[in-house]
Amino acid sequence: VERLMQDAGIIRNGMKIKAAVSNARAFIQIQKEFGSFSKYIWDFTGGKPIVNSPKTLSDIAPTTPLSDTISKDLKKRGFKFVGSTVVYAHMQATGMVNDHVLDCWRR
Numbered sequence: 001v002e003r004l005m006q007d008a009g010i011i012r013n014g015m016k017i018k019a020a021v022s023n024a025r026a027f028i029q030i031q032k033e034f035g036s037f038s039k040y041i042w043d044f045t046g047g048k049p050i051v052n053s054p055k056t057l058s059d060i061a062p063t064t065p066l067s068d069t070i071s072k073d074l075k076k077r078g079f080k081f082v083g084s085t086v087v088y089a090h091m092q093a094t095g096m097v098n099d100h101v102l103d104c105w106r107r
Contacts, residue, residue, distance in 0.1 A: 019080035026078035042096065044070055050091075051098045060099045063088050 004010060004017050027037060034040040044066060054060045067088035074082045091097045100106045 016081065023079050023082070026074070030077060041070070041090075041094075045096055049095055049098055054099055054101050056101060059101075061088075064097075067091060 001014065001017050001021070005012050005014060010017075030037050030040045034043070050066075052060070063084035067084040070091075071082055071084040071087045074087070088097070092099055098107075
């Protein structure tokens with residue numbers, strides 16, 4: 001942690017550095033328990049993506065009851081700095097949730 005606090009190439013916030021170490025340990029524990037982090041996280045959706053139908057970007061909420069649930073579970077397992085907004089962004093980025101607006105070419 002001390003070495004990382006001197007690294008100008010990263011955010012030098014002691015709490016965030018310690019959280020990264022803690023999260024790595026919790027991640028490994030989830031892999032051991034579920035076989036993979038992917039299996040763990042996708043179990044929350046039954047292994048299928050959630051397809052929403054927002055008309056505009058303002059129709060997309062930053063969190064959902066499911067992202068709240070996942071965030072709470074991750075925190076219970078030792079993760080830090082994983083609020084519901086971060087979890088929902090992860091869900092969108094990994095395809096667990098499709099929030100592309102109806103007229104988006106990606107639909």
